[in-house]
Amino acid sequence: MNEKLVQVFSPGSIAVIGASNSFDKLGYHVMKSLAGNYHGKIFPINPKSDRIWNLASYPSLEAVPGDVHLVVIAVPARMVPDTLHACGRKGVRGAVLITAGFREIEDDGGRVLEEEIKEIAGQYGLPIIGPNTFGFVNLSSGVNASFTSEFSRIERGGVALISQSGGICHLCGFLAIEQRIAMSKLMSLGNRCNVDFPEVLTHLVEKDSSTRVIALYIEGLDDPRRLLDAAKSLRGRKPIIVYKAGKSEKGDSASRFHTGSLAGNHAIWKGALRQAGILEVTGTEELLDTAKAIDSCSLPGGTRMAVLSGQAGPGMIASDALEPAGLKLSRFSEATQRRINDLLPPIAIRTNPVDMGPAWYDPKNIIAILKAVIDDEHTDGVIFLAMYASANLNLAEGMVEYMKAAHPFQKPVIACFTAPPGIWDEPIGALDRKKGVAILPTPERAVQAMANLWKVSFLSNGRG
Amino acid sequence: MGSLILGVEALAFLEKEGFPVLRSFLATSEDDAAGKAAEIGFPVTLKLSSPDVIHKTEADGIRVSLRDESEVRQGFRQIVGTFTTDQPKKRLDGVMVQAQGGGIEVIVGMASDEQFGPVLMFGLGGIFVEAMKDVSFRLIPMEAYDAKDMMEELKGYQVLKSPRSGYVDLPAVQNLLLGISQFITRHPEIREMDLNPVFVSSHGARICDARIMVL
Numbered sequence: 001m002n003e004k005l006v007q008v009f010s011p012g013s014i015a016v017i018g019a020s021n022s023f024d025k026l027g028y029h030v031m032k033s034l035a036g037n038y039h040g041k042i043f044p045i046n047p048k049s050d051r052i053w054n055l056a057s058y059p060s061l062e063a064v065p066g067d068v069h070l071v072v073i074a075v076p077a078r079m080v081p082d083t084l085h086a087c088g089r090k091g092v093r094g095a096v097l098i099t100a101g102f103r104e105i106e107d108d109g110g111r112v113l114e115e116e117i118k119e120i121a122g123q124y125g126l127p128i129i130g131p132n133t134f135g136f137v138n139l140s141s142g143v144n145a146s147f148t149s150e151f152s153r154i155e156r157g158g159v160a161l162i163s164q165s166g167g168i169c170h171l172c173g174f175l176a177i178e179q180r181i182a183m184s185k186l187m188s189l190g191n192r193c194n195v196d197f198p199e200v201l202t203h204l205v206e207k208d209s210s211t212r213v214i215a216l217y218i219e220g221l222d223d224p225r226r227l228l229d230a231a232k233s234l235r236g237r238k239p240i241i242v243y244k245a246g247k248s249e250k251g252d253s254a255s256r257f258h259t260g261s262l263a264g265n266h267a268i269w270k271g272a273l274r275q276a277g278i279l280e281v282t283g284t285e286e287l288l289d290t291a292k293a294i295d296s297c298s299l300p301g302g303t304r305m306a307v308l309s310g311q312a313g314p315g316m317i318a319s320d321a322l323e324p325a326g327l328k329l330s331r332f333s334e335a336t337q338r339r340i341n342d343l344l345p346p347i348a349i350r351t352n353p354v355d356m357g358p359a360w361y362d363p364k365n366i367i368a369i370l371k372a373v374i375d376d377e378h379t380d381g382v383i384f385l386a387m388y389a390s391a392n393l394n395l396a397e398g399m400v401e402y403m404k405a406a407h408p409f410q411k412p413v414i415a416c417f418t419a420p421p422g423i424w425d426e427p428i429g430a431l432d433r434k435k436g437v438a439i440l441p442t443p444e445r446a447v448q449a450m451a452n453l454w455k456v457s458f459l460s461n462g463r464g
Numbered sequence: 465m466g467s468l469i470l471g472v473e474a475l476a477f478l479e480k481e482g483f484p485v486l487r488s489f490l491a492t493s494e495d496d497a498a499g500k501a502a503e504i505g506f507p508v509t510l511k512l513s514s515p516d517v518i519h520k521t522e523a524d525g526i527r528v529s530l531r532d533e534s535e536v537r538q539g540f541r542q543i544v545g546t547f548t549t550d551q552p553k554k555r556l557d558g559v560m561v562q563a564q565g566g567g568i569e570v571i572v573g574m575a576s577d578e579q580f581g582p583v584l585m586f587g588l589g590g591i592f593v594e595a596m597k598d599v600s601f602r603l604i605p606m607e608a609y610d611a612k613d614m615m616e617e618l619k620g621y622q623v624l625k626s627p628r629s630g631y632v633d634l635p636a637v638q639n640l641l642l643g644i645s646q647f648i649t650r651h652p653e654i655r656e657m658d659l660n661p662v663f664v665s666s667h668g669a670r671i672c673d674a675r676i677m678v679l
Contacts, residue, residue: 221579222579223579224579224580225580225581225603228603252575255575255656256518257573257575257656257657257658257675257677258571258573258593258658258660259571259573259574259575259585259656259657259658260573260575260656262573262585262587262593262597262599263575263577263583263585263601265577265579267599267601268577268580268583268601268603270600270601271583271600271601271602271603271614271617272580272583272601272602272603274613274617275602275603275606275610275613
């Protein structure tokens with residue numbers, strides 16, 4: 001399975017079964033995602049057309065000359081069994097089954113059909129992503145095998161998001177574009193016919209060098225221990241974070257035992273994730289912020305944080321947020337404090353949290369302060385806060401200039417740069433995710449992401 | 465459906481498996497209770513023992529800190545008297561005579577989940593578990609680290625660590641949790657279990673009461 005998945009996710013050729021020129025067919029949108037974007041061979045399959053999306057099309061999979069690595073299937077459910085037999089005979093490496101109408105529907109016929117396709121897949125050893133999926137996007141190798149072409153706009157990076165829901169991929173994928181989160185993979189596993197979380201997790205850890213952090217969205221699994229055992233056996237190799245939905249389920253109210261009545265499904269998930277070395281997050285923002293921070297920053301070696309702020313208020317709320325998140329303000333060494341005192345006039349509060357206001361027009365000094373606190377042995381990470389004001393217009397661009405020569409920071413720096421749209425966009429884009437810096441929207445979110453970096457560091461390395 | 469093992473019988477089973485329990489005997493008469501109390505040493509606790517009663521406190525079935533024979537005799541008469549008057553239809557096994565426990569109360573439990581299989585629970589006793597549901601779970605089997613980590617996960621962990629609680633033998637609790645995880649692995653017939661309360665103090669952990677459901 002693992003070997004096949006490598007070719008499924010980075011195929012040299014793709015056939016689209018049910019490819020179409022009409023906008024109201026999903027096969028149209030799959031073609032839109034591939035044509036002009038994917039660099040391998042594309043074979044549209046449709047018995048009724050000669051050309052689809054301006055490419056030569058074929059009446060059947062058999063008619064395609066040469067090897068087909070991946071097929072994307074967007075035909076009605078009743079045609080799927082025959083289609084899979086054709087895939088098996090052709091020797092394709094795997095399939096994305098976009099078609100819905102299987103065990104997710106009320107009609108029992110859906111469940112029966114899903115059993116049938118599972119059996120066919122087993123017969124040929126054919127990995128199937130889906131059914132009932134929007135597909136997958138492999139940004140690392142430029143493959144958008146989905147019906148949403150706009151996902152190709154996501155920047156290429158180290159976040160793999162694997163979801164039980166296509167809707168969550170759409171929520172997170174578009175937020176990723178907006179918030180400069182860079183991804184390696186975006187995938188909905190749909191009904192998980194035979195490619196389930198453990199298989200993909202193992203692939204991402206062992207075979208996918210572009211993935212630095214794995215984010216999972218899970219609704220419910222029939223056999224959660226399989227995923228947890230896989231995560232345990234891979235512990236410490238790549239950070240795994242999970243957003244588990246369905247928290248309302250209660251324990252067994254009929255149980256006459258305290259334990260039984262308290263053993264709600266989510267309560268067990270919570271402990272089991274921690275036991276497997278997985279970080280649980282509890283919201284979309286936290287999922288994306290944490291994934292971005294892990295992808296961009298070094299992991300902290302401890303909980304002691306420096307807060308550097310251009311304005312007092314944001315620095316204060318960041319400092320307030322530290323303790324409840326399990327972090328604390330660091331106490332600078334004498335050498336560090338002397339260095340900061342050289343760089344800042346005494347009209348500011350120069351101890352942690354540092355008010356950098358007086359240096360606001362001097363990006364060189366700001367960078368020097370940042371470097372000084374990163375070098376401080378009593379500091380494990382930095383929260384850096386910069387709000388635009390007309391007079392500090394040149395700050396962000398100045399920082400970009402000085403950062404060019406800087407070495408990547410060996411401690412995490414999570415920053416907020418807040419400005420009216422259009423003013424700092426370019427320099428923010430140039431600073432974000434470079435040299436160990438992640439930029440997030442608010443001080444509180446920056447602190448929460450920092451706290452999660454520490455938890456990930458602890459979960460991966462701290463087990464005694 | 466399975467059968468329930470309760471009280472003295474459950475404690476004896478756990479003791480045989482090597483777990484620390486408070487010394488307990490079932491007394492079926494006042495004289496018997498007085499004799500067992502002397503054997504255990506004072507102070508002792510008396511507890512109503514009936515397969516039909518879950519909440520002994522509500523049935524006025526508990527007497528604690530009994531310091532001598534006359535208090536034990538009086539306690540026995542009161543418990544049996546109240547029970548036979550108030551609940552004549554319910555079965556009475558007798559009264560459990562138990563060494564007086566002390567320290568912080570915690571709960572250790574086990575449940576069988578449809579998806580996860582056997583899981584272990586840990587929580588602080590009394591109001592923490594009843595009202596605040598401050599408990600943590602781990603899948604069975606677990607490792608020594610998990611036993612420590614599931615204690616630290618509690619919001620009320622500071623209660624165990626606080627000097628005001630006196631020194632609490634946390635390694636003993638960790639050993640108990642790990643031991644229960646191994647015990648459940650050895651006994652797949654056990655479907656549900658409450659060890660509630662377990663007293664923890666500087667003298668270690670002692671199981672005070674237990675309910676076990678076996679298939």
